[in-house]
Amino acid sequence: MKQKFLGWRDVARHLRDMASPSSEFAPLLNHGQRASLEAIADRIGSNGVIVADEVGMGKTRIAAFVAKAVAQCGGRSAVVIPPGLSFQWRKEFRECGTVVHDAVRSLYGYFERWDPEAMAGSRTEARPWFENDIVLVSHRFADWRIWPNSSQIWRWALLPEIYAEARRSIEGKRPRGYQDYASQRPNSRQSTQVLAAAQSIVQAVPDDDHHPVRRLLIDLLSEVRWPEPLNAIAYGRNAALRDRLEKFIGLGLGVFDLIIVDEAHKNRSQDGGLSTVLEKVLFKGGESRRLALTATPIELDVCQWESTLMRLDTTEAQRDPIVRATEHYANAIRRLRSGWRTNGEVLDEYRGAAKQFHSALSPYLLRRDKREDEDVRAFARASGQSEYGYRELREVAINFQDLSPAWRQVVCAAEALSVVREPVIDSRAKRLRLTVGNGHGLASVIDEAFRDEKKDRKQIEEERAQNEGDGGASGLNQEDEPKAATRSSWWLSTLRDALAHDPSILFDHPAILAAVRVIEEEVDRGEKVLVFGRFTRPMRALVSLLNARQMLRAVEQERAWPQSKVHEDRHDPEFGEWTAVQAAHRQLSSNVDLAKLNDMLAQRYRRDSEQRARQREGLLPRLRAGLYGLGDGGKCLAIIDAIERQAVPVVGDVDENERHVTLLARAIAANTDRSDPSDVDLAKAFQALVQAAGDHDSSDDEEFDEEQAEEAWNTLEEHLREGYTSQQGGFARLMYGETRPQTRRMIQLAFNRPNSFPRVLVAQSLVGREGLNLHESCRIVVLLHPEWNPGVVEQQVGRVDRVSSRWAKVLRQAIDDGERGEDLPRIEIRPIVFKGTYDEHNWNVLQERWDDLRAQLHGEAVPVRLRASEDPEALAILDQIDAARPNFSPLEV
Incomplete structure (x- = not known):
C-alpha cells in the first residue's frame, strides 16, 4: 500500500518503448497491437480507455502489456475477469514475461493468503494480496452470502478485527469488550487467517492522516460504535455495514492505479456483482485509470454506450454529450437506410452524425476490426467480395411438413x-x-x-x-x-x-436431428464442429446420439473404436448409452446386431491392445529425453519421477484404462498430430497436459519437491481419467456450467488438435462463448438454440474466428492452390431454424439487431447482405457512405 507510482506520463513512455518495432517485445505484438499501445499511451493520462477490438484480435495481450508498464512505473493493477478465465490470463501474462497468480474468486480464497503456515514459507503465492503488482479478481468475487445465524462468522469478522487493530494502532488500546469477543471466537483455520489479515492490513496502512487509506480507518472509528461490528445482521446485502466490509476486504487487495475490466459488457446492472467489485471493493489510487475490454460495448441498444462508459468511471458530464452523439448517429442510420438511394439530405445528415459520433467517442474508444486482418484482406482480394464475406450464414431449416405427428403437436x-x-x-x-x-x-x-x-x-x-x-x-x-x-x-x-x-423422445427432437445431419456432413468433410446450446438435457442427448451413431458405423465398417462396451448410467438412465444406441440403430437402419454389440466391441478393443502397448512402451524415458531437449529441467521432470514411483507394470490388458502410464499414453497420443512423433513432440504434448491440469501458476523451472510432484501428478491423472477413459468414445464431448475449469482446458486442448477426438464440441452458451480459444482446428459453428442477443452470437462465433485460426490456414492454402470467388473457404455459421414459425421470425430479428450492432461498431450503415443486387450507380453512393463511416482504429484502414 506504500508503493510510489511514477505517474501516467512514465507509463505512456514505457508503452511507446514497448510498441517500438525494435523493442524486445516486438515479436510478441503484431502491428495493430503496437498501434493500440501507442494510442493508449496518448489517452491514458487523461482518461480511461475502452479497447473494443473484435473477438480474437488480441485485446488480452494489449491489456497485459499495459499492466506490465504500470508495474514498471511502481504502480499496481487489478484485472477483473469472468469466472473460469484465470488460466487464460495467467498464460497471457507469462508469455509477456510477467508472473501472476490465480484469481481471487471467493472469501475463502481471499483469506488463504494470510494462512500462517503458508506465510511462513517463501512462495510468492503466500504474500498478502497488496504485495502483488498485478492481482486477478473474479467478476463474482463480491457475491458473498452472509447468513445472520450462521456459525461461519469468519465471513464478516474482518471488520471487527480491523476495528480492534485500528483502535490499538491509533488510540493505543483495543475497544472495551473485545477480549470477551476474542475468547468466544471459534478456534478455526479461517478465524486465524482473518485475524492475521486484519493485523497485516492495518500494519500496512501509511501513517499519514491525510492518506485516503488512513482516512478510511479514522472514519471507521469515528462513525461506527463498538460493538456494532459484532452484529452479523449488519453485513447482509444492503445492510448497514456491508459497504464497509466490502471496502476493507478491498483494502486487503491493495490500492490500484490501473483497473482492467475484462468482458466489460457483462452484468451492466448497477447493483450487480461486477459493479460491486468495481465501485465498492477495489480501492482506487488518486490518479487511477480503467481499461475496459469488450468486443461488444453495446449489444441490444445504443443506450448501452452509457453503461459501458460507466465502466471507465466517467462522470455524468463526460457521458452526456457522448450519449447524445450516439443517439443522433443511430437515428441518422435509420433514416439513411430508408432513403439513401434517392435522398441526398439523409446522406448529408449521416455524414454529420458520423463525424460527431467519432469526435465524441474517440478519446475513450479504440476498435480494430477484421478489415485490418491480413487473412480477411486476402479473402476480399481473392473473392471480390466485402471483407465480411469471409463469414457465411447458412440456416439449417426444419420444415413443419417433415415432422412426425407427435412432433407437429409439440410445435403447434x-x-x-x-x-x-x-x-x-x-x-x-x-x-x-x-x-x-x-x-x-x-x-x-x-x-x-x-x-x-x-x-x-x-x-x-x-x-x-x-x-x-x-x-x-x-x-x-x-x-x-x-x-x-x-x-x-x-x-x-x-x-x-x-x-x-416417450423416454427417448429427445433423441428424435427435430432440432437435434437437424444438428446431427449437418454435423456429420461437416465431419465427413474433415472438419471439426463447435455447437452452442443452452440447456444440458438437449445437449447431452445430442452428444450421446452423435457418439452412438459413430460407434455403430465404426463397428459396421470394422474400424477401431476406443471403448470396450456400451455403458449405462445408473443415476440417469435417460442418458445411458443403450437408449442412445437404440435410437441411433433405428435412425441409421443399422445392420449391427445389438445383442452381440458388447462382444464385438470387446473383441476389437482386445485386438487393438498391441497398438496401445506400443504407445506406452518406453514412454517415460522418451518424455524425459524430450524434456531435456526442450531445456525443461523443473516441474515436468519432477512429475515424470512421481509417475515412475507410482507406476505399476501392466499385466495383460485388464482394465487398462485405469493404469497410470496407459492413461497418460492415450492422452499424449490424442494431443500429437504425427503418427510417428519425436521425443520432443511427446514432451510438448505432456507439457500442455500438465499446464492445462494445473490449479496454480508456477514457472516451468521451479524446483518441485517429491510431495509437490506427487500432488501435481495426482491432479493431472484425475483429469486424464475424466477425459480419456472413453465412457462414450469421445467423438463428441459436452462442456456445460458444471464442467470444472481444468476439464474445460483439457477438452480445449484436445479439440484444438486436428486429428484427435473430440471431433464435435457441444458447449453451453454460458461457458463456451467467452475466454475459450477453439479456433485452431475448427471453422464451423452450429447454433442449436439461436440467441436473441447479437452480442452473445458474436462472442460464440468469436471462439473460432481468431488470429491464426484453422480458417486462416485453409484460406491461405486455397489461395495458393488457385481457388477464387465462391470456392474459397469461409467461417460457417449454421443456425437451426424452424421455418414458418416464431423461430424464423426470431432469427430475422436477430439479424436486424446484428445489423444495428455492426453499424455502431463497424460503421457499416447499410448491411452487406442488402447490397448484393445493387446497380453501379447505387454502389457508388454506398462507397460515399462507407467513406464517411466512423473509424476508431489506431491504424488507417
Whole structure:
C-alpha cells in the first residue's frame, strides 16, 4: 500500500518503448497491437480507455502489456475477469514475461493468503494480496452470502478485527469488550487467517492522516460504535455495514492505479456483482485509470454506450454529450437506410452524425476490426467480395411438413404459447412466456420443458443476470398474473403431454436431428464442429446420439473404436448409452446386431491392445529425453519421477484404462498430430497436459519437491481419467456450467488438435462463448438454440474466428492452390431454424439487431447482405457512405 507510482506520463513512455518495432517485445505484438499501445499511451493520462477490438484480435495481450508498464512505473493493477478465465490470463501474462497468480474468486480464497503456515514459507503465492503488482479478481468475487445465524462468522469478522487493530494502532488500546469477543471466537483455520489479515492490513496502512487509506480507518472509528461490528445482521446485502466490509476486504487487495475490466459488457446492472467489485471493493489510487475490454460495448441498444462508459468511471458530464452523439448517429442510420438511394439530405445528415459520433467517442474508444486482418484482406482480394464475406450464414431449416405427428403437436403447442396473450399460471409457464418474450426461438421454448434446474443452474443465473442488466427484454409484468386457469395453461399441458410419454423422445427432437445431419456432413468433410446450446438435457442427448451413431458405423465398417462396451448410467438412465444406441440403430437402419454389440466391441478393443502397448512402451524415458531437449529441467521432470514411483507394470490388458502410464499414453497420443512423433513432440504434448491440469501458476523451472510432484501428478491423472477413459468414445464431448475449469482446458486442448477426438464440441452458451480459444482446428459453428442477443452470437462465433485460426490456414492454402470467388473457404455459421414459425421470425430479428450492432461498431450503415443486387450507380453512393463511416482504429484502414 506504500508503493510510489511514477505517474501516467512514465507509463505512456514505457508503452511507446514497448510498441517500438525494435523493442524486445516486438515479436510478441503484431502491428495493430503496437498501434493500440501507442494510442493508449496518448489517452491514458487523461482518461480511461475502452479497447473494443473484435473477438480474437488480441485485446488480452494489449491489456497485459499495459499492466506490465504500470508495474514498471511502481504502480499496481487489478484485472477483473469472468469466472473460469484465470488460466487464460495467467498464460497471457507469462508469455509477456510477467508472473501472476490465480484469481481471487471467493472469501475463502481471499483469506488463504494470510494462512500462517503458508506465510511462513517463501512462495510468492503466500504474500498478502497488496504485495502483488498485478492481482486477478473474479467478476463474482463480491457475491458473498452472509447468513445472520450462521456459525461461519469468519465471513464478516474482518471488520471487527480491523476495528480492534485500528483502535490499538491509533488510540493505543483495543475497544472495551473485545477480549470477551476474542475468547468466544471459534478456534478455526479461517478465524486465524482473518485475524492475521486484519493485523497485516492495518500494519500496512501509511501513517499519514491525510492518506485516503488512513482516512478510511479514522472514519471507521469515528462513525461506527463498538460493538456494532459484532452484529452479523449488519453485513447482509444492503445492510448497514456491508459497504464497509466490502471496502476493507478491498483494502486487503491493495490500492490500484490501473483497473482492467475484462468482458466489460457483462452484468451492466448497477447493483450487480461486477459493479460491486468495481465501485465498492477495489480501492482506487488518486490518479487511477480503467481499461475496459469488450468486443461488444453495446449489444441490444445504443443506450448501452452509457453503461459501458460507466465502466471507465466517467462522470455524468463526460457521458452526456457522448450519449447524445450516439443517439443522433443511430437515428441518422435509420433514416439513411430508408432513403439513401434517392435522398441526398439523409446522406448529408449521416455524414454529420458520423463525424460527431467519432469526435465524441474517440478519446475513450479504440476498435480494430477484421478489415485490418491480413487473412480477411486476402479473402476480399481473392473473392471480390466485402471483407465480411469471409463469414457465411447458412440456416439449417426444419420444415413443419417433415415432422412426425407427435412432433407437429409439440410445435403447434409451443407456437401457441408464443402468441397467447393471456396470463399464465405457474412458474414453468412463466419461463416459457419469458423465453419467447426475450426473443428465444421455438427450439428453446420446447427445450424449456427439458430444463434441468440443478445442472442448468449456472446458465439460468447467467440469463437472469443478463435480463436484469438489460432492464428486462420481455416487458412482461409477472407480478400481475392471476392464478386462474387460462388458455396458456391448456397449451402448456398439451406440450408437456406430448413430451412426457416417450423416454427417448429427445433423441428424435427435430432440432437435434437437424444438428446431427449437418454435423456429420461437416465431419465427413474433415472438419471439426463447435455447437452452442443452452440447456444440458438437449445437449447431452445430442452428444450421446452423435457418439452412438459413430460407434455403430465404426463397428459396421470394422474400424477401431476406443471403448470396450456400451455403458449405462445408473443415476440417469435417460442418458445411458443403450437408449442412445437404440435410437441411433433405428435412425441409421443399422445392420449391427445389438445383442452381440458388447462382444464385438470387446473383441476389437482386445485386438487393438498391441497398438496401445506400443504407445506406452518406453514412454517415460522418451518424455524425459524430450524434456531435456526442450531445456525443461523443473516441474515436468519432477512429475515424470512421481509417475515412475507410482507406476505399476501392466499385466495383460485388464482394465487398462485405469493404469497410470496407459492413461497418460492415450492422452499424449490424442494431443500429437504425427503418427510417428519425436521425443520432443511427446514432451510438448505432456507439457500442455500438465499446464492445462494445473490449479496454480508456477514457472516451468521451479524446483518441485517429491510431495509437490506427487500432488501435481495426482491432479493431472484425475483429469486424464475424466477425459480419456472413453465412457462414450469421445467423438463428441459436452462442456456445460458444471464442467470444472481444468476439464474445460483439457477438452480445449484436445479439440484444438486436428486429428484427435473430440471431433464435435457441444458447449453451453454460458461457458463456451467467452475466454475459450477453439479456433485452431475448427471453422464451423452450429447454433442449436439461436440467441436473441447479437452480442452473445458474436462472442460464440468469436471462439473460432481468431488470429491464426484453422480458417486462416485453409484460406491461405486455397489461395495458393488457385481457388477464387465462391470456392474459397469461409467461417460457417449454421443456425437451426424452424421455418414458418416464431423461430424464423426470431432469427430475422436477430439479424436486424446484428445489423444495428455492426453499424455502431463497424460503421457499416447499410448491411452487406442488402447490397448484393445493387446497380453501379447505387454502389457508388454506398462507397460515399462507407467513406464517411466512423473509424476508431489506431491504424488507417
